[in-house]
Every structure is written in C-alpha cells, then in structure tokens.
Amino acid sequence: MPVKLPEVYIGKNAVSELEKFITKQQYTAFTLVTDENEYEALGREVETAIRKIDRSLRTIVLPGNATPDETYLIQVLLEPDERRRVYLGVGSGTLTDIVRFCSHRAGMPFISLPTAASVDGFASTGCALTIQKYKQTIMAAAPVGIFADLDTLTHAPRPLIASGFGDMFGKYTALADWPISYHIAGEAFSQELADRSRRALQTCVDQVPVLHDQWETAMHKLMEGLVEEGICMLLQGNSRPASGAEHVISHYWEMKLAREDRPPVFHGAKVGLAAILVARYYELLRQISREEALERLQAARMPSAEDEVARIRSVFGPAAELILAVQQKALQQTPEQFARMCRKIGDSWELIQQFAATVPASAEIKDLLVKVGGATHPSQLGLTDTDVHEALEYGLYLRKYFTILNLGRILSIPKPEGVF
Numbered sequence: 001m002p003v004k005l006p007e008v009y010i011g012k013n014a015v016s017e018l019e020k021f022i023t024k025q026q027y028t029a030f031t032l033v034t035d036e037n038e039y040e041a042l043g044r045e046v047e048t049a050i051r052k053i054d055r056s057l058r059t060i061v062l063p064g065n066a067t068p069d070e071t072y073l074i075q076v077l078l079e080p081d082e083r084r085r086v087y088l089g090v091g092s093g094t095l096t097d098i099v100r101f102c103s104h105r106a107g108m109p110f111i112s113l114p115t116a117a118s119v120d121g122f123a124s125t126g127c128a129l130t131i132q133k134y135k136q137t138i139m140a141a142a143p144v145g146i147f148a149d150l151d152t153l154t155h156a157p158r159p160l161i162a163s164g165f166g167d168m169f170g171k172y173t174a175l176a177d178w179p180i181s182y183h184i185a186g187e188a189f190s191q192e193l194a195d196r197s198r199r200a201l202q203t204c205v206d207q208v209p210v211l212h213d214q215w216e217t218a219m220h221k222l223m224e225g226l227v228e229e230g231i232c233m234l235l236q237g238n239s240r241p242a243s244g245a246e247h248v249i250s251h252y253w254e255m256k257l258a259r260e261d262r263p264p265v266f267h268g269a270k271v272g273l274a275a276i277l278v279a280r281y282y283e284l285l286r287q288i289s290r291e292e293a294l295e296r297l298q299a300a301r302m303p304s305a306e307d308e309v310a311r312i313r314s315v316f317g318p319a320a321e322l323i324l325a326v327q328q329k330a331l332q333q334t335p336e337q338f339a340r341m342c343r344k345i346g347d348s349w350e351l352i353q354q355f356a357a358t359v360p361a362s363a364e365i366k367d368l369l370v371k372v373g374g375a376t377h378p379s380q381l382g383l384t385d386t387d388v389h390e391a392l393e394y395g396l397y398l399r400k401y402f403t404i405l406n407l408g409r410i411l412s413i414p415k416p417e418g419v420f
C-alpha cells in the first residue's frame with residue numbers, strides 16, 4: 001500500500017497556509033490540543049484563525065510541559081464530544097505524540113503545528129509513549145499536514161533547538177548501525193532512504209558554523225531536515241533510517257529517569273550525548289584489525305537464554321515482561337545461528353570497517369554539540385556515571401534491532417567510558 005505523505009509547509013505565516021489546507025480538505029470541526037507554553041507561543045493564533053473561518057473548535061490546554069504518559073493521554077481521550085473532530089496538535093515532540101495517539105484511537109486525522117525544531121518525529125507514525133514507566137513506541141498515524149511557522153520556530157527555547165540538532169547528529173551513528181545490521185542480521189535496508197537521511201543530516205550540520213549569523217535560515221533548514229527524517233521513517237515503515245544505538249541508549253535513560261521519578265530530559269539532548277558514546281564505540285571498532293576480530297569471534301560465547309532472562313528480570317523489574325517479549329526472537333537463537341552470525345561478521349569485516357569509517361570521531365560530535373548549545377557531559381542532563389554504564393550494558397535489550405551495542409558485546413569491545 002503506498003504511503004500517504006503529509007502536506008508539509010515550513011515558512012512564514014504557516015497559520016494562513018493551515019487555513020487554506022483546512023478549506024481545501026473541507027474539515028469543519030477541530031479539537032486543538034496544546035499546553036500552557038505552546039498556547040502562548042502559537043495556540044492562541046491558531047484558535048483565532050480557526051474561529052475566523054467559522055469552524056467549530058474545542059481547545060484543550062494541558063498544564064505545564066505535558067509528558068506522554070497515561071495521565072495526559074486519558075485527559076485528551078476523555079474530551080471528545082458527539083462531533084467528529086480533526087485534531088490540531090500545537091507544540092513540540094511530546095505534545096505531538098499525545099495528539100498522534102489520541103487522534104488515531106479516535107479514528108480522526110491530525111494536523112501537526114510544531115512550535116520548535118526539537119525532534120524528528122513530527123511526520124512519523126510511531127509515538128513515543130511512557131506507559132507504566134516503560135518507554136514504548138506505539139504505532140498510530142502520521143499527520144495529514146505539518147505546518148511549521150518560522151517565526152515561532154526562531155523564538156523557540158534554545159534547549160529545544162539544541163535537542164533538534166542532537167537528534168540529527170545521532171544520524172551519524174544510526175546510519176552506520178543500519179547497513180551493518182543489514183549485512184549481519186539480515187534487517188531490511190534501503191540505500192535510497194539511507195542516502196536521503198544522510199543528506200538531511202548534512203544540511204543540518206552545514207548550518208552549525210553559520211547558526212548565529214543566519215538564525216532564521218538555520219531554523220528553516222533544521223526543521224526541513226527533521227521533517228525529512230520523519231518522511232524517511234514513514235517510507236521505511238520503521239525508525240531505522242534515523243535511529244540506532246544512540247536512540248537505544250537514550251531510551252534506556254528515559255525509562256530509568258521515569259522509573260526513578262527524576263526530571264525528564266529532552267529527547268534530542270539525550271540522543272546527542274549518546275551519539276558521543278556510540279561514536280567512541282566506532283573509534284574502538286576501527287582499531288580492531290581483521291585478524292584480531294577473527295580471534296575475538298573465535299572466543300565469543302553465546303549467552304544462554306536462561307542467563308539473559310535472569311539478567312533482564314533483575315535489571316528491568318516490572319517492565320521485564322515487556323522487554324522479554326521484545327527479545328523473544330533473540331532469546332530463541334540457537335548456537336548454530338550464533339556461529340553463523342559470527343562467521344558473517346568475520347567475512348564482512350572490511351565492509352563493517354567501511355561503515356564504521358563514516359562515523360566522525362567522538363570529539364567531532366562533541367564539538368558540534370558545543371556549538372549548538374547542547375549537552376556534552378552526562379551531568380548537564382542530570383545523568384550519573386552509573387546511568388551511562390547501565391545504558392551501555394543493558395540498553396541493547398530495549399530494541400529488536402542489531403546495533404553496535406550487540407556487535408560490541410560479541411567482540412568484547414570495552415565500554416567507551418571516560419569519553420566525556
């Protein structure tokens with residue numbers, strides 16, 4: 001089935017473009033969902049515009065900075081009345097995910113009005129929700145339209161903008177992990193989408209040196225890049241063109257912070273920081289010769305399913321059953337399959353090195369993050385050495401896909417600690 005792509009507008013006067021779109025689509029009734037800050041930033045303007053063209057409108061203003069958990073989802077889901085209403089999500093990534101989920105479950109389309117170039121998920125179908133303190137990607141639907149108002153984007157809080165860049169810099173490591181997984185674990189891969197994702201990344205990286213002199217253009221390009229990543233994910237049908245080990249690490253932190261009732265951290269801030277760690281992993285991988293790799297593969301032992309289950313139970317507590325379900329296939333791996341995978345790694349060593357060579361040095365990623373005002377040390381995000389260590393040790397259980405975290409484990413690559 002061909003993927004239906006959203007109508008995208010990024011530029012000045014996005015609200016007038018929204019009005020034209022609504023008229024063309026003949027939508028008549030709306031539920032606008034926003035939070036207190038975003039209402040001031042753009043929500044009120046959207047509300048006025050919708051009332052002006054005489055459409056029925058209900059507005060839900062969530063308190064504070066809404067998080068995508070049960071409390072807020074229920075609040076939005078309980079609101080619908082007897083009219084069928086198109087949802088308008090005015091806000092950054094988190095708010096968009098709440099609306100994406102609720103509109104899908106209500107069987108209605110939604111239109112996204114991002115207020116900050118903070119994350120690449122605006123166009124995607126999946127929403128990152130935290131249910132029972134466990135971060136999950138739940139399938140919903142892509143928006144029918146994305147209208148990003150440039151004036152609003154340029155006035156977004158700096159940490160959100162740094163988060164958008166951090167999410168983009170994570171593509172460096174994601175785009176090495178993905179083809180490696182294709183060659184080693186047989187994951188579906190698209191060179192065309194990998195190329196598109198890399199071009200979007202490069203466009204955003206090109207903005208870094210001119211960021212302060214050409215702020216408006218940079219915000220435009222950053223948002224374009226983020227939306228393009230979302231489109232790549234939409235076309236691939238999963239997040240792989242835009243996520244790898246750095247996202248796995250970020251998810252681990254997110255879950256742990258939620259479980260321990262610690263303050264949440266912006267998605268891209270975590271991804272950017274994790275990209276430094278994963279880039280260091282790639283540096284360590286690049287130092288391994290084929291000969292040494294073969295020796296390490298010879299010594300590699302498949303962990304027993306029993307040990308893995310016990311490990312997952314001890315680390316993840318109440319979320320363990322969900323994670324065991326994610327790992328179901330991996331836990332059924334036979335010694336023969338493991339041996340075959342090791343042989344593949346050895347046979348593909350040159351290729352793996354070619355992909356590893358596309359990842360910049362960790363210091364380079366750190367430098368990019370410094371220039372955009374992003375965090376380059378865990379303590380800046382309230383994360384401890386233990387959080388870093390655990391994410392590197394146990395993060396790989398959170399996703400089905402193969403990343404350098406899996407490869408590093410097979411090859412006994414030491415954990416890239418002390419990189420900050």
Ligand SMILES: [Zn+2]
Pocket residue numbers: 119120167243247267271
């Ligand atoms: Zn991301």
